[in-house]
Amino acid sequence: MAKAPKTPQEVFPEIVADLKGAYGDALQSVVLYGSGARGDYVAGKSDINFLVVLAEDAAEELEKILPAIPRWRKRAVATPVIMTKALIASSLDVYPVEFLNMKRHYRVVCGEDVLMDLAFDRENLRRQCERELKGKWVLLRTGFLETEGKTEAVRRLLAASITAFLSVFAALLEIKGRAIPGSRREIVSAVAEAYGISPDPFLQCIGLREGRKDAPLAEMKSIFRSCSAEIGKLTRAVDELRVS
Template sequence: MARDTKSQVEEFAKQLEQALGENLISLLLYGPAVREEGTGDVATLLILRDAGPRDLRPIESHVNSWTRKKHPPPLIFTEREWRAATDVFPIEIEDMKEAHLLLRGANPLEGIETTRDDLRRELEREVRGKLLQLRAEFAAVASDGKALGTLLVASARTFFVLFRGVLRLVGLTPPPEPLDLVRDIGATTGIDPAAFSWILDKLSGRKVPDLKPHDLDGDRYLEQIERLASFVDSFDLTGSGNGSEPGSSE
């Protein structure tokens, strides 16, 4: 994490702690900023005793200032909501467990457990939904190479979270590095890791050429995400058959 980002995170944590007092239970940093995945979102989880409109007013100006710095607003739960969220957000919870930094309060991940059934359901919903969103955005920007590149990088960051979820679903531990993650998801689902080469180079900070209008890198990326969706749709938790085998073509 860049030094100025660290400073912003600590200042935000201090502001929330002072404004919320005893209403603050936990403040957690998670996501790309902790994983050091390029310049991704600085994502935060905020858990409060009470989160009604009046309870949020003390932090309105601080959250507004935080979002003006181009950071996403924190996910805000009450403690009861958070404890009941394991069946709704297993992908996110397991991802937080693997890469997080406790900023203030108690660790909200202690004692939190998810199930493969819940993970399977959320993966099917999220992968299919994100694929539909990707197609719509792809249709809008494919003729603009620069916009296409921006879309692929932003989309890949989202799908890396889902890649980790898929690996957990099949009983594997996701590797921390994006290059290794793409390699393992390819071996598991049959998607082609080569379709992510431009994105991985871009995220690693290497100098890469801009994409061209209707660039084949964009086409290949979309095709592999479609294959991922097919794998998740056909995955069988009982192990009696998962549709297409990894590496097979249909």
């Protein structure tokens, strides 16, 4: 029976073989990104994420890999992102945050390096960061109500929220030309310094994400209130930010 691999590298040969068997020379690139490329993949918990780049004439032939999808799922491989080089180039103005985060940590498994030369317009980044922050802020507040004040539900909400915000935080540092640190805590501290907010509630959320179980409900409600308030400040700062 197929099982989750101990490392992402274990699935490289079978993924590449499946894709080459389906697309042949039309397969231009296979790129590992996400936790597997960052070095924090956890067997049995993490998904393995791939960007697959195909030639234009093969990009609509998705049915060719349908038989492989169930096998990949059993090996913890998420459904791959299938794109063309032209689609990547034309998407940088709309999804710069996603591509920036992909470019921060990736590994070319097969073919061309389609991420190395990507460049990002800072105003496009700012617009998406503003949109993402406001959307995630609303989801955080709505999610808090949906917890009904139950301890474990609040803990899960706060632990999940920090992952969502960190992807935006990295882009906020890019906008200001700041180096993007490698660790979650360093990213939070850098954004707090750059935008004049408190890092404390986000650092506490990281602790919950990393497995802290002893926080009482009253403390987590306080973390939520502080987190929501600081996201509000950050949203206003990004809204008012002018980039050249």
